[in-house]
Amino acid sequence: MNFKAIxxxxxxxxxxxxxDLSPRLKAVIQLLPQDFPLILASSRMPDAMRHLLFDLGKPSEPIIAYNGGFVLDGKGxxxxxxxxxxxLVSKILDMTRKTDIHVSLYQGENWYEPKPDYWAKREIQNTKVEPTWMSGEEVLDLWEKDNLGAHKVMxxxxxxxxxxxxxxxxxxxxxxxxLYRSKDTYIEIAPRKISKATALKLVLDHLYDFGMEEVIAFGDNYNDIDLIQRVGWGVAVANARPEVKAVAKEITLHHKEDGVAATLERIRDLKFEI
Incomplete structure (x- = not known):
């Protein structure tokens, strides 16, 4: 089949x-046709995704942020x-108040952190984005004025x-x-009714003239299962959860071994056909 998007x-x-993005991955992306869409779908906030698209030479692509809770076209x-x-955000904060659990709050383009502790510094290093320093109570007051909620609580x-x-x-x-238990020490919390798959369908319906069956998708964790199942060719990296591998049509190399690049090189050699 022909694939028209990644x-x-x-x-x-x-x-x-x-x-980071490996040189091998950058090289294979550069060999794709200029108008071939590369859509990132992540629990990350938009700014933690934009620098990656820029480095891949694809700065104007749609973005699926917060696991599908915030979806942007290529123009923002x-x-x-x-x-x-x-x-519900307030209740989560109340539940954690007498614990040592660190709570990060996200809304649209904004990321709020209460203090520069180990967890905040780790996320800054991982995402290359600086948060707004504000307590959870201050964030709630701010959001209440504007009738807002959280796209993600981590x-x-x-x-x-x-x-x-x-x-x-x-x-x-x-x-x-x-509730995504991405690691033993993390929970990524998002609205129940969203997913990466529903967000991708929305992007395709609005911006392109092809459907899910003409997309190849890659993932590793629970929040990728629906996406992997619903596209034309779902690929799990070797380090993926067993549940992801079970629904994938292909299992590629470990992410540390350039699994995405390896599959894209094969597809390129087949002129985007499987």
Whole structure:
């Protein structure tokens, strides 16, 4: 079949062991036709994705941020925006107040951190983005004035405390929230009704004249399962969760071994046909 677009996750999939774009990946992307869409779909905020697109020579591509909760076209226009309600964000903050759990809040183009501790510094290093320093209570007050919610809440901390919070939120709000346990020490929290797959379909419907069946997608984690299942050719990297591998049509190399680049090189050799 002919593939007319690439959609890929970033962390654990596209980036190498140094959390960067490898020379091999850059080289194969540069060999793609100039108008061949490369759509990044991530739990990251937009600014943590834009510098990667710029480095790949694709600065004007659509962006699927926050696992599909905030979708932008190639010109920065918002195609979709789905938030966690303010009262639920407030409840998460209340639940973590007597713990050592670190809470990061995201809304649109903004990332809010309460203090420059280990977790905040780690995310700054990983994403190459600087947050706005503001307490959770101050953020809630700001959002209440503008009737806003969170596109993403990320909590980080001791694995036992994270396990406790995951269990509590799942028990009380499984119908409202997606809870992604990306690591033992992380939970990425997003609105239940969004996904990378629904966001990709929205992008294709608005901007292109082809459908999901003509897209090749790459992923590694639970939040990639729907995407991998619904495109024409879903690819799991070797380090992917077993559940992702189970629904993929292909398992490529580990992300540290340039798995995305390896598959794209093969497709290039076949003139984008499988």
């Amino acid at each position: 959609c890929t996750d970033i962390d654990g999939t596209l980036l190498n062991s140094e959390r 226009n918002v195609l979709d925006s789905v938030c966690i309600p303010l009262e 909590v980080m901390g001791d694995s036992n405390e994270i396990s406790w919070l995951f269990g509590e939120l799942h028990f009380e709000h499984a119908k409202d929230l997606h």
